[in-house]
Amino acid sequence: MAGEKEIKLSDVITEDECSEPGKKPKQMPWIMVGMCEGCTDCSDACPQKGIKLVNMDRKMPNAWLVEFRACTGCGKCAKACIWGAIQMTSFVDWALERYEKYEGGPYPSKYDD
Numbered sequence: 001m002a003g004e005k006e007i008k009l010s011d012v013i014t015e016d017e018c019s020e021p022g023k024k025p026k027q028m029p030w031i032m033v034g035m036c037e038g039c040t041d042c043s044d045a046c047p048q049k050g051i052k053l054v055n056m057d058r059k060m061p062n063a064w065l066v067e068f069r070a071c072t073g074c075g076k077c078a079k080a081c082i083w084g085a086i087q088m089t090s091f092v093d094w095a096l097e098r099y100e101k102y103e104g105g106p107y108p109s110k111y112d113d
């Protein structure tokens, strides 16, 4: 709309929000596995090497925040995902609870013995 500032993802996610490694971040990635295409761009972009592709009994391995305690909330994973499968959330406690509950991926795997 005329006169309105276009809001870009880079405006919403700022690296100023980044916490020190080991401290609770102000925001965390919320990965929507059903939208993930398994491209690895997010895991390649993560400076903490926190995101891995794990087998969740879907057609291909999918991204999951396995090393969630190392996440600084930098948002690089969400920026890297062209599929929109990662959104940053400020509901950090919920995100931590989710990653703790499903450490290694939210679905049982037949292949990761």
Ligand code: SF4
Pocket: 031, 035, 036, 037, 038, 039, 040, 041, 042, 043, 062, 063, 080, 081, 082, 083, 084, 085, 086
């Ligand atoms: S960048 Fe997006 S589509 Fe690619 S592996 Fe990560 S979450 Fe999945």
Ligand code: SF4
Pocket: 028, 029, 045, 046, 047, 048, 049, 050, 051, 065, 070, 071, 072, 073, 074, 075, 076, 077, 078
């Ligand atoms: S926000 Fe994403 S890229 Fe940044 S440390 Fe956490 S998982 Fe890695």
